[in-house]
Each structure stands twice: as C-alpha cells, then as structure tokens.
Amino acid sequence: WATSAHIHENFLQCLSHQVPNSNSFSKVIFTPHNSSYASILQSFIRNLRFTTPVTPKPLVIVTPLQEAHIQAAIYCAKEHGMNFRVRSGGHDYEGLSYVSYEVPFVIVDLVHFQSITIDVENSTAWVQVGATIGQLYYRIAEKSKTLGFSAGVCPTVGVGGHFSGGGYGMMSRKYGIAADNIIDARLIDVNGRIHDRKSMGEDLFWAIRGGGGASFGVILAWHIKLVPVPKIVTVFTVNRTLEQNATKLVHRWQYASFVSLFLGGVDTLVPLMQESFPELGLVRDDCIEMSWIDSILYFADLSGEPLDVLLNRNPSVADYYFKGKSDYATEPISEEGLDRIWKELIAAPIETFEFLFSPFGGRIKKGSSAFNRHMTWIRRFYNFMAPFVSMSPRSAYLNYRDLDLGVNNKGNTSYAQASIWGLKYFGVNFERLAHVKTMVDPGNFFKNEQSIPIL
Ligand code: FDA
Secondary structure (H helix, E strand, C coil): CCCHHHHHHHHHHHHHHHHCHHHHHHHHEECCCCCHHHHHHHCCEEHHHHHCCCCCCCCCEECCCCHHHHHHHHHHHHCCCCCEEEECCCCCCCCCCCCCCCCCCCECCCCCCCCECCCCCCCEEEEEEECHHHHHHHHHHHHCCCEEEECCCCCCCCHHHHHHHCCCCCCCCHHHCCHHHEEEEEEEECCCCCCCCHHHHHHHHHHHCCCEEEEEEEEEEEEEEEEECCCCCCEEEECCCCCCCCHHHHHHHCCCCCCCCCCHHHHHHHHEEEEEEEEHCHHHHHHEEEEEEHHHHCCCCCCCHHHHHHCCCCCCCCCCCCCCCCCCCCCCCEEEEEHHHHHHCCCCCCCCCEEEEEECCEECCCCCHHHHHHHHHHCCCCCHCCCHHCCCCCCCCCCCCCCHHHCCCCCCHHEEEEHHHHHHCCCCCHHHHHHHHHHHCCCCCCCCCCCCCCC
C-alpha cells in the first residue's frame, strides 16, 4: 500500500506539471478525496456486479477536456507504473474500462469527448468516442430522413468500445457491423502521438476495428460511412409460445433469412414473408411502419418517448447485475436440440435470465442479486450448450466480454497462454492482432485482463 500511495503521489505531481492550469486541473483530475470522485466513477458503471465494496477502485480518474490531457495521462501512467484504463460508455460486460485487478490504476473517462459532425452531402460523420450510439442516431436523424447507421440497439452504449469491438444491430445483416463502416479514426499511441488512418497504417487501422481499442491506444474519434435508409421502415415483434409451435419456428428461422426491421413498407414485406417464412404467419396487423429513427426507439423499448430521449446517457431502466456469455452456432440447431434447450431453460433454478438468438451470436444475461446461484447456473448452461454451437475452438463475441474464457497473468502473458481466450474471440485473426500489438505497443502498456499479448 505504501508503494501504491507513493506511485499515486508521483503520478499526481507528474499530472500537475503536464496540466499546469490549476483551474482545469481541478476539473480534470479526481482522487478519492474529491467529493465528486464517487459519482464520476459510478456514472458510467452499467453492471452492478462491479459496484461492491471489494471491487478495486482507481487511485485517480481523469476526465480530459483536451487531447493534451489524455497525452499527459498516458505519459505519467507510463512514467510511474500506473495501470491504465480508458472508458467511453462503460458498458463492458466485465467492467474492464473501470476495474483493474492490477492496482494501482487510473481511469481516463472520455465523457467530454462527445462531439458529432454529420456530413449529409458525403453521407459521412465524425463522432467522438464519448458519444453514445443514441446520440449519434439522433444527430443523424436531425439532419436526414434517409440516412442511418448500422450499430447496436441499446442507445446508451458508447461509441468508443462498441465500434472497436464490432457493434451489431438491426441493420447488420444488410450493412455489416459498425466496424465495417469506419473509414478513418484518430488515435493516441503509447508515445502520445496522434494518428489518423494514414499515419497509423493499415495494420493498426484494421486491428482497432474488431480487435478492441484498449490493447492498442486511446481512440479519440471515428469517421464513419452512413448508410441509406428509406423514409419508411417496418418493424414487427411476433411472440410464440411452445404450444404455438415455437420450436418449429425457431428451427425454421435458422434457415430463413428475415429480420424484424425491414427497410421498406409493409406492402412489400408481408408477401415476402408469406413466401419465405409462411410458418410464422406474419400479418399486416403485426407490422408497424415508421421512420428509421422511430425504429431505433422501438427496438430500445422507448416507443412513444420524445426523440431526444436518445440524448440521455442514463439507461431508461435501472442498472442491474448481470453476467453474459455468447457463442456462435455454426450449424443450425436441430428441433430435437432446441427441445432439449427449452427443457434446460424451463428447469433453470433462477428467476431471471434472457436467452437471445441473434443473426450472429447468442446472449444470455441475467438480473438479480442471488449472485452465486446465477453465476453457477450460467456457467453450467454454457457447458450444456457445447454440442449446439461452435467448437475447436469454441468462439465468442468480443463485445460480450467473458473473463471465464481466460485471463492474462499479472505481468506479461505468453501468446500461447493468451491463445486460450484469444482464439475464441478472434480465430485466425488473433495472431495478426498480436503482431500489430507487438509493433505498436512493444512494452505492453495498454494492458488489461484480456488485452492482446505481445509476441
Ligand atoms: P466501455 O467504456 O466499458 O469500453 C469497453 C472496452 O473498450 C473496454 O476495454 C475499454 O477500455 C475499451 N475502450 C473504450 N473506449 C475506448 C477508446 N476510446 N479507446 C480505446 N479503448 C476503448 N453490443 C452490440 O454489438 N450490439 C448491441 O445491441 C449491444 N447492446 C448492449 C446493451 C447493453 C445494456 C450492454 C451492457 C452492452 C451491449 N452491447 C451490445 C455490448 C457493447 O457493444 C460492448 O459492451 C461495448 O464494448 C461497449 O462500449 P462502451 O464504450 O460503452 O464500453
């Protein structure tokens, strides 16, 4: 602890040299002695699992107002051996943007980097990483009724973590994930240098679009390509119980290619569905025509709210405790397999869980504080799912981070050891990511429990 206090002091002194104006220093740097430390830390914690008294806390939180403040935080953390975490929207499933199991650590919280500039003429936008996807959707819709962006469903998700880890949502089948639609980025590297796509080079630009930003630097902003949307889209939600043949439908859905956001009107959709997926029995009454931006509210369960609810960074439902897992089914699951899964779910010894099939990946998340019982169940159910999903290696979606897959050692971790979890998230891309990491951060400064190792 004495060492940690010492590091803390030196780190603060270093920052005060780097951020000399005392007025801005007090607005940028927060230690546990400041009255607003707790509320700043708490403001973007989206998983109550990481709010307990034993959750490791940062020695310092930096909320930069300028790029120079981020450069200062990197420089001082490197000089004084502080672990470094960067937070944009705070939605990390395992809290890695604000919890470090290697202490002492500093959080750089990019809450003040929220500017969004829409260029309708070129169908592009610059968005700073501290903005949420809700804010981005709102600003697009403010300027155009026929442009949208393909990213996640929950409006409070941050653009920093989300785009760098993939980012899929209702339009991903048609337009790919968020990372597919990034055309440039600004990033600060381990030496404090600011890069764009050209100066960072194509390898690093590739790595931060799916490999997670946290291993490579601090991303400041993304330049994105907006996608065309018609003035009218159609949404539907069809609920079916097991008695209403849910097994057959889910089985069929795995073969059929349909999404419940249709980029067009109901007159086109209904005959299309009758032809390609008649078993669902979709009728006009199930469908609602609306603008693309209203469909964002619909899928976020915010229908009827004014549009500017998208600018709200706090979730409309209270935060909850959860543990998530994901996998990819590489073959359609058989009806018999689905029956077994339903039985397992019905017998689940816990009250709340969510089991989600997405056009890629599956997600199970839970709420409730009966913690150990839930954690034990979700791990057992994950093992139960093994015959139905990917294998050799079993795979997972980075943005649904899961530390059960394996974690880095304190200090450095060998490539072989990190492969245990790395191959699950990245498959054959893991090796290339490790090459990029070795090239851009050979000292392994940007490190967390599942950061890419150096070779
Ligand atoms: P957060 O700030 O926690 O960052 C996540 C990771 O990225 C951390 O490792 C962090 O250090 C790093 N990071 C953040 N900003 C960075 C920066 N500027 N530079 C470098 N590294 C940075 N996913 C999806 O694809 N579709 C969806 O619909 C949803 N919906 C959803 C709903 C809810 C309620 C949750 C909790 C999560 C999702 N997700 C999701 C998952 C989400 O995409 C994932 O958690 C993202 O990483 C969140 O990004 P944030 O910036 O909010 O997280």
